[in-house]
Amino acid sequence: MTVSTELELQSFVLLRLGERRFAISAKEIAELVAPSRVFRFPHRTPKLEGVILRRGRIVPVCDVSEMLLGKRLTSRRFYLIVVRNYEAHKEWVAIPVTGECELINAEMTAAVESDAPHVAGWLSHDGDVIEVLNIDTLTPGPERALAEAAGRQRPEAQS
Amino acid sequence: MRLAAPAKTTPARTEQIVLFRVSGQLFAISSASVQEVRSADSMSGAATEISAPGLRKVRHVLRRGDRSLFIVNGAMHFGLHAAEGAQLFVLRQTRTALLIDGIEKMTTMSRLQALPLSFCHEERQWYRGLTALDQTVVPVVHPEGFLSPEELALLDAALLQADKLASEDPEGTSCAQ
Numbered sequence: 001m002t003v004s005t006e007l008e009l010q011s012f013v014l015l016r017l018g019e020r021r022f023a024i025s026a027k028e029i030a031e032l033v034a035p036s037r038v039f040r041f042p043h044r045t046p047k048l049e050g051v052i053l054r055r056g057r058i059v060p061v062c063d064v065s066e067m068l069l070g071k072r073l074t075s076r077r078f079y080l081i082v083v084r085n086y087e088a089h090k091e092w093v094a095i096p097v098t099g100e101c102e103l104i105n106a107e108m109t110a111a112v113e114s115d116a117p118h119v120a121g122w123l124s125h126d127g128d129v130i131e132v133l134n135i136d137t138l139t140p141g142p143e144r145a146l147a148e149a150a151g152r153q154r155p156e157a158q159s
Numbered sequence: 160m161r162l163a164a165p166a167k168t169t170p171a172r173t174e175q176i177v178l179f180r181v182s183g184q185l186f187a188i189s190s191a192s193v194q195e196v197r198s199a200d201s202m203s204g205a206a207t208e209i210s211a212p213g214l215r216k217v218r219h220v221l222r223r224g225d226r227s228l229f230i231v232n233g234a235m236h237f238g239l240h241a242a243e244g245a246q247l248f249v250l251r252q253t254r255t256a257l258l259i260d261g262i263e264k265m266t267t268m269s270r271l272q273a274l275p276l277s278f279c280h281e282e283r284q285w286y287r288g289l290t291a292l293d294q295t296v297v298p299v300v301h302p303e304g305f306l307s308p309e310e311l312a313l314l315d316a317a318l319l320q321a322d323k324l325a326s327e328d329p330e331g332t333s334c335a336q
Contacts, residue, residue, distance in 0.1 A: 053294070
């Protein structure tokens, strides 16, 4: 019997945020668009800047740079529109990026427990080790709001 | 042979809305939800002060027979820069009178898009959804979203307390008046 050692290549989109590169599974990408007007209105969800209009759809804009780089982006070249999974359905979320995006095929090493929740895995490309992002934990949603609320209540419950 | 009936074209369902501004920000509300529009000045004599702990957005109440209408400062509700509201919307089937800068215009919306699930905090109570009008996006407010049941309970308690004080100290009340 021979053991197959075939690599499981998957497609990823490499994106640039400031000086760093990250990857997102190509299956989770809807499109890459030029920056357009962000419509802002009052809300209380951190990281959400507002919404853009894209082909009649209203798409929330979520700046993930603060979480990934520790600082906000001062410039942006594109919005990468990703597909965010919710329990019942999927929705588009626009993520501002600072440079060109690139489609690559690579093998992903799965994340381990000690990795941050936003890390889906790792891949090696051009001599760099690149984080593959987990969009569902990186962008806000009802499940995160519930977790945050539970976190806020816990110290009160203990006192 | 019977021919298939031509497909009926159902007209797009539209809804009449009022566009208004609070602290410069544009919002929309269904015109069916607005019972009255008053100038804030015209109400100043009729409103009495109220203070509920931790609820700074309501400072005045309007008494209408047995009914009390709480005047909600729209700017404070949405966390916008404080602005002197010039007009009041008395909202139908609620106990809210909303203080706003002014009305922009009346128009119709043909599509209300649900608020994206990424918006996952208080704004889900504030808005029915978003609508695209003239290449701009406007949040459509929920008339019931300005005062939660908990906030209404706080305000009712404050009102009861104020009434009790007034009945115990009628002289003080007359001085205030």
